[in-house]
Amino acid sequence: xxxxxxxxxxxxxxxxxxxxxxxxxxxxxxxxxxxxxxxxxxxxxxxxxxxxxxxxxxxxxxxxxxxxxxxxxxxxxxxxxxxxxxxxxxxxxxxxxxxxxxxxxxxxxxxxxxxxxxxxxxxxxxxxxxxxxxxxxxxxxxxxxxxxxxxxxxxxxxxxxxxxxxxxxxxxxxxxxxxxxxxxxxxxxxxxxxxxxxxxxxxxxxxxxxxxxxxxxxxxxxxxxxxxxxxxxxxxxxxxxxxxxxxxxxxxxxxxxxxxxxxxxxxxxxxxxxxxxxxxxxxxxxxxxxxxxxxxxxxxxxxxxxxxxxxxxxxx
Amino acid sequence: xxxxxxxxxxxxxxxxxxxxxxxxxxxxxxxxxxxxxxxxxxxxxxxxxxxxxxxxxxxxxxxxxxxxxxxxxxxxxxxxxxxxxxxxxxxxxxxxxxxxxxxxxxxxxxxxxxxxxxxxxxxxxxxxxxxxxxxxxxxxxxxxxxxxxxxxxxxxxxxxxxxxxxxxxxxxxxxxxxxxxxxxxxxxxxxxxxxxxxxxxxxxxxxxxxxxxxxxxxxxxxxxxxxxxxxxxxxxxxxxxxxxxxxxxxxxxxxxxxxxxxxxxxxxxxxxxxxxxxxxxxxxxxxxxxxxxxxxxxxxxxxxxxxxxxxxxxxxxxxxxxxxxxxxxxxxxxxxxxxxxxxxxxxxxxxxxxxxxxxxxxxxxxxxxxxxxxxx
Ligand SMILES: Nc1ncnc2c1ncn2[C@@H]1O[C@H](COP(=O)(O)OP(=O)(O)OP(=O)(O)O)[C@@H](O)[C@H]1O
Ligand SMILES: [Mg+2]
Numbered sequence: 001x002x003x004x005x006x007x008x009x010x011x012x013x014x015x016x017x018x019x020x021x022x023x024x025x026x027x028x029x030x031x032x033x034x035x036x037x038x039x040x041x042x043x044x045x046x047x048x049x050x051x052x053x054x055x056x057x058x059x060x061x062x063x064x065x066x067x068x069x070x071x072x073x074x075x076x077x078x079x080x081x082x083x084x085x086x087x088x089x090x091x092x093x094x095x096x097x098x099x100x101x102x103x104x105x106x107x108x109x110x111x112x113x114x115x116x117x118x119x120x121x122x123x124x125x126x127x128x129x130x131x132x133x134x135x136x137x138x139x140x141x142x143x144x145x146x147x148x149x150x151x152x153x154x155x156x157x158x159x160x161x162x163x164x165x166x167x168x169x170x171x172x173x174x175x176x177x178x179x180x181x182x183x184x185x186x187x188x189x190x191x192x193x194x195x196x197x198x199x200x201x202x203x204x205x206x207x208x209x210x211x212x213x214x215x216x217x218x219x220x221x222x223x224x225x226x227x228x229x230x231x232x233x234x235x236x237x238x239x240x241x242x243x244x245x246x247x248x249x250x251x252x253x254x255x256x257x258x259x260x261x262x263x264x265x266x267x268x269x270x271x272x273x274x275x276x277x278x279x280x281x282x283x284x285x286x287x288x289x290x291x292x293x294x295x296x297x298x299x300x301x302x303x304x305x306x307x308x309x310x311x312x313x314x315x316x
Numbered sequence: 317x318x319x320x321x322x323x324x325x326x327x328x329x330x331x332x333x334x335x336x337x338x339x340x341x342x343x344x345x346x347x348x349x350x351x352x353x354x355x356x357x358x359x360x361x362x363x364x365x366x367x368x369x370x371x372x373x374x375x376x377x378x379x380x381x382x383x384x385x386x387x388x389x390x391x392x393x394x395x396x397x398x399x400x401x402x403x404x405x406x407x408x409x410x411x412x413x414x415x416x417x418x419x420x421x422x423x424x425x426x427x428x429x430x431x432x433x434x435x436x437x438x439x440x441x442x443x444x445x446x447x448x449x450x451x452x453x454x455x456x457x458x459x460x461x462x463x464x465x466x467x468x469x470x471x472x473x474x475x476x477x478x479x480x481x482x483x484x485x486x487x488x489x490x491x492x493x494x495x496x497x498x499x500x501x502x503x504x505x506x507x508x509x510x511x512x513x514x515x516x517x518x519x520x521x522x523x524x525x526x527x528x529x530x531x532x533x534x535x536x537x538x539x540x541x542x543x544x545x546x547x548x549x550x551x552x553x554x555x556x557x558x559x560x561x562x563x564x565x566x567x568x569x570x571x572x573x574x575x576x577x578x579x580x581x582x583x584x585x586x587x588x589x590x591x592x593x594x595x596x597x598x599x600x601x602x603x604x605x606x607x608x609x610x611x612x613x614x615x616x617x618x619x620x621x622x623x624x625x626x627x628x629x630x631x632x633x634x635x636x637x638x639x640x641x642x643x644x645x646x647x648x649x650x651x652x653x654x655x656x657x658x659x660x661x662x663x664x665x666x667x668x669x670x671x672x673x674x675x676x677x678x679x680x681x682x683x684x685x686x687x688x689x690x691x692x
Pocket of ligand 1: 017020046048087
């Protein structure tokens with residue numbers, strides 16, 4: 001071990017189910033202590049990638065190393081060094097909080113002497129003090145989710161894979177969960193976390209955007225916002241939105257038009273319409289439009305652009 | 317190994333204890349099935365509706381009739397005076413069997429000649445008819461042996477489809493034992509098999525569906541540890557099943573238990589291991605509880621039919637007989653019936669015990685190999 005080894009290294013990682021390519025030559029390197037967000041639409045291949053990295057699925061091609069261990073050749077060592085929360089973050093519903101912790105401590109062989117302290121830590125972390133003897137089935141989603149995280153780190157793994165840990169949990173609980181993630185990262189735990197929520201992407205050191213099995217973009221939130229748009233983004237209010245989008249997509253100099261709430265985001269690539277002329281152009285075609293303002297792109301704008309761009313390429 | 321196994325076992329027992337209906341689901345069907353089989357599924361036929369025509373009306377003929385009545389297995393529903401009345405009784409279904417003692421019965425019996433005795437049975441309920449014929453032939457031959465020389469019953473095909481007397485010598489007909497005695501031991505094997513196979517299969521498939529199995533597979537647990545953790549509780553439940561039904565059979569149905577309980581324990585343990593292996597194998601073949609249910613149904617029925625529980629293996633076509641060789645229930649039934657009713661020991665039963673041990677080894681081995689910690 002000379003150069004500092006990446007916590008996660010994937011090269012050309014591929015998974016094929018029958019004829020369907022779920023993950024397609026994915027390259028990903030994660031440094032120790034990094035929090036990487038894994039973002040992509042439904043069925044993009046997030047869970048499949050995470051399962052390959054956890055040695056739950058065998059890659060069809062490519063290689064991957066987690067904490068320095070080959071996920072194919074040294075699966076058991078990989079398992080010793082990772083914590084994993086599956087998409088269903090499953091606990092035993094008929095067992096109490098403390099019994100669940102004791103069970104997972106048992107199968108991970110947490111030394112008996114260390115368990116009381118680590119168990120307490122997990123209970124505190126989950127905010128379940130005084131409810132150690134409550135059956136898990138009686139807990140609300142946010143507590144279950146934090147308890148599942150507590151169970152996954154009882155053996156103090158250096159690498160954590162969290163598959164949509166915040167899905168179906170209220171915003172306040174989500175915020176608390178991200179605090180926990182950052183506390184762990186501060187202790188140099190490496191975390192790969194998949195999510196559907198765009199605002200959560202902002203909490204990550206880096207974001208990996210995946211679409212239909214391909215890694216489409218990788219970088220820090222700031223980098224992604226700056227890099228990938230290639231034009232000026234403007235926002236304007238207009239009605240009706242649907243007609244406006246259809247018109248704008250055919251308009252000269254417009255690279256992309258997308259609806260965000262009650263507003264239209266339009267990406268202008270220059271050489272055609274500009275921000276000032278947009279309102280009049282739309283009005284001439286029967287769409288009432290407000291004044292167009294140049295805005296800084298959000299991550300969501302970037303993702304829409306990247307994914308839509310890929311869709312267009314695929315069609316062409 | 318010990319820590320993980322201990323954790324698995326503790327979890328399983330806690331889950332079982334929390335499941336308020338578990339005891340109900342485990343015990344009640346067992347008792348109901350035992351009762352149902354014990355009372356209903358029996359070859360012992362009582363109270364056969366019988367019509368009687370005594371044309372001899374002698375001391376000898378009345379003696380024979382009293383023998384029939386004394387067994388409690390024949391209800392004399394009609395004492396006829398003419399042959400036509402007998403035919404009418406059988407046709408109308410009022411009687412299942414008819415016994416006609418012809419004139420000259422006593423004289424011929426005294427002379428040592430063939431004494432004419434005619435038995436008609438309603439062949440439409442062939443099972444009852446066959447059994448009734450069996451009883452009649454026994455009673456007659458007993459009477460015959462006491463009043464040597466011979467009376468020979470004559471069977472005729474009269475009015476209704478009748479059955480030849482010789483058919484009563486079917487191999488399964490075992491006049492020596494009460495049929496409940498024959499059935500209860502069989503039930504122990506059958507019910508335990510059904511319960512243990514389905515419990516094991518469903519327990520694992522449920523964890524797969526809920527997602528906890530994925531959480532376990534991602535841990536460094538070894539397949540053996542997981543499988544032991546899953547099977548030990550069901551092994552104990554299975555032993556409980558065996559003990560419960562045995563106690564029920566002995567105390568309620570008064571089935572004699574003449575053999576050595578330790579041999580029974582040995583046989584039951586080997587059998588349960590094989591059943592657990594089957595359940596595990598089934599769970600590796602199903603993704604959802606529905607699939608497990610379908611497979612279970614598909615598997616348990618043939619096991620039951622090809623076990624010799626009700627249908628004699630000797631009477632099966634050769635290729636089916638070969639299939640029974642890999643059926644653990646077949647061997648357990650031999651062991652359990654032998655221990656219960658005959659009290660035979662290892663010297664006689666070792667081939668069946670070894671066959672079960674081999675099957676258990678093969679099935680458990682296969683399921684450990686098949687249970688890989690992978691979702692592929
Ligand atoms: N075992 C499998 N066999 C066949 N196809 C599969 C299997 N597992 C996943 N897939 C398919 O692979 C694709 C990627 O699935 P995956 O679960 O990795 O997506 P995801 O990005 O996690 O989506 P989601 O956000 O819905 O969880 C999907 O189209 C899915 O149907
Ligand atoms: Mg997923």
